[in-house]
Amino acid sequence: MNIGAVSEKSGLPAKTIRYYEDIGLIRPDRRENGYRDYSMEDVHRLRFLQRSRSLGFSVEECRQLLSLYGDRGRESMEVKAIASGKLQEIERKITELQGLRDTLKHLVANCHGDSRPECPIIDGLSGETSVH
Amino acid sequence: MNIGAVSEKSGLPAKTIRYYEDIGLIRPDRRENGYRDYSMEDVHRLRFLQRSRSLGFSVEECRQLLSLYGDRGRESMEVKAIASGKLQEIERKITELQGLRDTLKHLVANCHGDSRPECPIIDGLSGETSVH
DNA sequence: TTCGCGCTTCCAGTAACTGGAAGGTCAAGC
DNA sequence: GCTTGACCTTCCAGTTACTGGAAGCGCGAA
Known part of the structure; x- marks a missing residue:
């Protein structure tokens, strides 16, 4: 190809x-x-x-x-360790993306497409989901 | 500060x-x-x-x-359009990350940490979740 | 007052591409 | 058989988004 x-x-x-x-x-x-x-x-x-x-x-x-x-022949122990580490990172990324999505959804829902200026969700974008 | x-x-x-x-x-x-x-x-x-x-x-x-x-004073129509576009992209990213997570979870679960070489989930990593 | 840490600017280097020039390959059409 | 155009090749330069290091100023503590 x-x-x-x-x-x-x-x-x-x-x-x-x-x-x-x-x-x-x-x-x-x-x-x-x-x-x-x-x-x-x-x-x-x-x-x-x-x-x-x-x-x-x-x-x-x-x-x-x-x-x-x-590398199928690789030590499974090592494979497992790497995969587990990456898994945590992926879970975190998913959570952050979900927070971002919810905030934007809110934004879209609340700013009606007219010219009303107030959008009360603003603080959400700064990411309190990862402030814990 | x-x-x-x-x-x-x-x-x-x-x-x-x-x-x-x-x-x-x-x-x-x-x-x-x-x-x-x-x-x-x-x-x-x-x-x-x-x-x-x-x-x-x-x-x-x-x-x-x-x-x-x-930009709170911005035209809400434009705000809405940008946000909607980004929302789709974010949803896609979430789906892809979930696919990646599930595949890795499978990998971790099936490769028991000993030296058995076979890991039958291999094709998952190439991403059939986004092949639709 | 001097030590050390934090701040400043500036310039050079790195990571991960990206664009463009100059040229070879190949199937299609005359 | 020849040319045209799309697709391939290498090589080198440019871009994006930082990152490291030098040289020097600011400032609270000993």
Whole structure:
């Protein structure tokens, strides 16, 4: 599969896909003409990268998460530790996004679309959900 | 309030706070000695920036979201449109994070922490939740 | 008054792309 | 067979969003 098709399937620009190869996140085959040749596994990894990057994980964190995906022979103890750590972070992100969503929902519901200026939910945006 | 205290309260490094001032996201007062003097409103904005940046929104997107927070006199129609657009994106991110969480939970539950190599959830990580 | 910590600006470096030039590949149409 | 245009290649430069470090001022405590 050529890079264009993979770009479409993964939602990542071709430039980014080549960059991910440069930094060792994928290793596509090459054809005789020099073109990269991607497998479905590559597509899966790239889809995964697209998602987790857009959710605020760094490339190095994605590399860790990908190692859970790829290295089946790895020590399960280590896999479990990494996964558990990431799980907590993900739960936190979900909670924060839900807080943000509720605040915005409130905003949309209360600012009726006319020109009334008052929007009494303002403090919500500053994030009391994570103040505990 | 000095930048050190604000850094602690917002979870952002002082360097980043100064950078956000450079690009016009906040405008703290100055004291006679040249020190920046932050208000609680500044702290709220910075907390908000910290959260939304870590959730994968770009600085420009954060600027838009902040404009919802700050510009009470703005046309409510426009506010409503921006907020509605962001809401959809947030809902999507929540769904994706939940998918990622469920997959990792499965991984943690099934890889018992010993050295059994098989982890049969592997395909989950590539993200069929967003394949629809 | 001097030690140390916190503040200032400025400039350079890093992470993660992103755009563009210069050129090779390939299927389609004349 | 040749050309056109879309797609591929590498390489190098630019952008975004910080991040680190140097050089220097402010200020409360010993």
